[in-house]
Amino acid sequence: MEEKENILNILSKTKEAIKEGDxxxxxxxxxxxTNTASLTxxxxxxxxxxxxxSLSKILERQGYSQLPGWDKFYRxxxxxxxxxxxxxxxxxxxxLKKNLExxxxxxxxLSGKLKDYIQDVFRKASINKASKIYEHGLSMEKTAxxxxxxxxxxxxxxxxRTINExxxxxxxxxxxxxxxxxxxxx
Amino acid sequence: xxxxxxxxxxxxxxxxxxxxxxxxLRELKKIFNGKFIVTKEVHHEIIxxxxxxxxxxxxxxxxxxxxxxxxxxxxxxxGFKDVDITKKAEEIMxxxxxxxxxxxxxxxxxxxxxxxxxALVLMLKEKSIDSVLAVDERTTRSIVETPEDLRIYxxxxxxxxxxxxxxxxxxxxxxxxxxxxxxxxxxxKRGIVDIKIGNVLDALLYAVKFKGCAISGDExxxxxxxx
Numbered sequence: 421m422e423e424k425e426n427i428l429n430i431l432s433k434t435k436e437a438i439k440e441g442d443x444x445x446x447x448x449x450x451x452x453x454t455n456t457a458s459l460t461x462x463x464x465x466x467x468x469x470x471x472x473x474s475l476s477k478i479l480e481r482q483g484y485s486q487l488p489g490w491d492k493f494y495r496x497x498x499x500x501x502x503x504x505x506x507x508x509x510x511x512x513x514x515x516l517k518k519n520l521e522x523x524x525x526x527x528x529x530l531s532g533k534l535k536d537y538i539q540d541v542f543r544k545a546s547i548n549k550a551s552k553i554y555e556h557g558l559s560m561e562k563t564a565x566x567x568x569x570x571x572x573x574x575x576x577x578x579x580x581r582t583i584n585e586x587x588x589x590x591x592x593x594x595x596x597x598x599x600x601x602x603x604x605x606x
Numbered sequence: 607x608x609x610x611x612x613x614x615x616x617x618x619x620x621x622x623x624x625x626x627x628x629x630x631l632r633e634l635k636k637i638f639n640g641k642f643i644v645t646k647e648v649h650h651e652i653i654x655x656x657x658x659x660x661x662x663x664x665x666x667x668x669x670x671x672x673x674x675x676x677x678x679x680x681x682x683x684x685g686f687k688d689v690d691i692t693k694k695a696e697e698i699m700x701x702x703x704x705x706x707x708x709x710x711x712x713x714x715x716x717x718x719x720x721x722x723x724x725a726l727v728l729m730l731k732e733k734s735i736d737s738v739l740a741v742d743e744r745t746t747r748s749i750v751e752t753p754e755d756l757r758i759y760x761x762x763x764x765x766x767x768x769x770x771x772x773x774x775x776x777x778x779x780x781x782x783x784x785x786x787x788x789x790x791x792x793x794x795k796r797g798i799v800d801i802k803i804g805n806v807l808d809a810l811l812y813a814v815k816f817k818g819c820a821i822s823g824d825e826x827x828x829x830x831x832x833x
Contacts, residue, residue, distance in 0.1 A: 459764055461714055557760040559745040560617055560818065561651065561717035571651055572662045575620045575742075575818030594828040601788035604610060604738060605637055605796065 423456040427468055428508045431501055434472050438479070438498065446476035454549065457566075458556035464513075466549070466566055467520045468504070474545040475501075478538065487534040496526040543569075551578045610640030610736045611684065612784075615723045616651040617742035619644070619678075621786040621814040623652075623665050628672060633798040634789060635677045640736075642678050646688045647695065647722040649673070649680065681726060684735075692718075694725035698778070702749055705774040706757060708766045720746045727781050738782045740789065744820035747785075750778045786814040787821045791829055807833060 437445040450473035457465045500519045507515035550567040656662035672678045699721035703714040730737035748756040757770040790810045811826045
């Protein structure tokens, strides 16, 4: 896995933050994964970005812990993070993939409201991470494909953020572009 | 062939569709002496893929209807084969995705849909057919128009030094680009916009911005001053 040390550091700090119940720190750690995910575009880096961000959202909403199936799912989540750290320390990419996949499988095994909530958190986390990666300069289609979301989801979400305020230093003159469009329809 | 072509990338059509403005595209087509074309790759992104997802099925159906009506057409309608476009798109994608190089790797920036749209515009130009690319997202536009600016932006965001091979973009510099924002302006100026109250141009431009058109508030102000 590329950028192993950085990811290892993020996961280890995430574990500490879980113990401290510090969801703000977890969210901030998830933002640190964006740079690596944009550069490497490695599926494991992207999965970790989504998993860490989702965790911050899940822990923010304490109501989840009252729902049936929570304890088992939470244990699986934390074990998967622990085992991912071990896998990274041992350079065991296969084990890392298996543990990241275990979280997805664990969600599929949930039922009732908890399943709906957690699936929703993960979907929104994917869109959030996609918008961050798009902001880092990858194209919209490239980003949507990396995160497994549709262009409709990314276009809607990124449009609400300030990404579209970013202009190149030497943009094509607005008047020239309008003139081109008007001439096309003359 | 003595006609004009607008080749649409996915994002521009998504901006129109998600804002419920597809009737404006229908009306624009009526006053356009040419064709609106989507490649098979873009067709996949805006119709074939989302039509299988309940949340986006309706958006996909609305765009499929435009294809069925002939408002949007496929490259075969102008005598271009998908296989040739895909081949050219692969070349463009490989060039673009190997042009910005970090110390460890090239940065892959674009995908098949965007590449295919650019490929078709270049193929049309080779046949001296007047064509324009309609693309809303920022990266593809920067690759075509301001690749050096894109390098500066990527370096800042990725916190790494990049080498850029500008030669990879030579051919792309011939592509002319508009966005949904400019199409909205044309619709407004040509009397297609049926809302006649309030600052409707401002509302429409912000609507497309909020659905992914990379346009700044400053640019919107400039366009409004051209009313």
